[in-house]
Amino acid sequence: MAAESQSKRGSTGWFGDMVSTISDFGKQTTDMASNLYTHMGKLGNPTLMTHAGAEALWREHFWAPPDEKLLFYFYCNLLTSVGLMPGTLVVTTASIGFLSDAEFEYNPLGRPTEIAKSHFVATIPLHKITGVAPEANPSDDNEKYIRLTTEDNFLFWFTGFIAYDQAFATVLSAVVSTSHPLEALA
Numbered sequence: 368m369a370a371e372s373q374s375k376r377g378s379t380g381w382f383g384d385m386v387s388t389i390s391d392f393g394k395q396t397t398d399m400a401s402n403l404y405t406h407m408g409k410l411g412n413p414t415l416m417t418h419a420g421a422e423a424l425w426r427e428h429f430w431a432p433p434d435e436k437l438l439f440y441f442y443c444n445l446l447t448s449v450g451l452m453p454g455t456l457v458v459t460t461a462s463i464g465f466l467s468d469a470e471f472e473y474n475p476l477g478r479p480t481e482i483a484k485s486h487f488v489a490t491i492p493l494h495k496i497t498g499v500a501p502e503a504n505p506s507d508d509n510e511k512y513i514r515l516t517t518e519d520n521f522l523f524w525f526t527g528f529i530a531y532d533q534a535f536a537t538v539l540s541a542v543v544s545t546s547h548p549l550e551a552l553a
Contacts, residue, residue, distance in 0.1 A: 425457050428466050428488050436460045438541060441534045445489075446512070446524035452487060456525055456534065458541050463515065464490040465525070491517060493545045501535050513538055 421440045425431060438458045444451040445465050454467040467487035475483045498516035502524075511531045515523040515538070528534045 421455075421457075424455070424466070425459070425464075428486060429457065429459075429462075429464050429490055431459065431461075435462070439537045441528055441530070441537075443525045443534065444527040445487075446526055451527065453527075454487070456538075458537050460541075462490050462492050463496070463538060463541065464488065465523075489523070491515065491523065493542055495519075496542045496545075499535075499539050499542050 422437055425437050425440070431437075436459060438460060440458070441456045442453075443456050444453050445467075446452075452467050453469070454465055457464040457466065465488070470484040470486055472482050472484055475481055495518045496515055497518055498514070500514045500516075502512040502514050504510035504512075511526065511528070513525045513528075513531075513535050515525075517523075525534075
């Protein structure tokens with residue numbers, strides 16, 4: 368009798384393990400599909416595709432001096448007070464920059480009859496960055512951020528990276544390469 372109950376428990380355990388494995392696989396597949404859907408738009412970055420590559424895009428929008436070199440670029444989102452702004456994070460030998468994918472309309476010099484369009488561009492010199500920290504959403508481990516802090520206490524939050532670990536390592540390496548003191552990672 369003891370052998371029979373042992374056998375039943377063993378088969379239930381095996382079946383339970385199989386159900387658990389299938390459930391885990393389903394969750395991983397759902398997460399993967401969600402990530403793929405989230406990042407598909409970034410793979411065909413319209414801003415980058417209308418230029419002759421990342422170097423030309425960077426030179427045109429960031430007015431970089433000839434001795435500054437483009438190290439890497441990443442598709443991501445800048446977190447703003449009104450929501451996420453999709454664009455490209457650019458890491459160079461002298462700065463970290465962000466260029467929005469979409470152009471924004473504005474009135475130059477406050478003239479209401481004139482309308483101009485421009486991309487949002489932000490450039491942060493490496494020597495003005497005092498902190499770089501990885502952050503994660505406590506309720507969603509897949510939602511990771513890179514937080515940059517500047518000398519004047521501005522915070523920049525970047526998220527939605529296809530290759531988060533590579534982006535964080537590249538940004539951290541670029542900032543550490545300056546002689547400016549860096550806050551300990553939070």
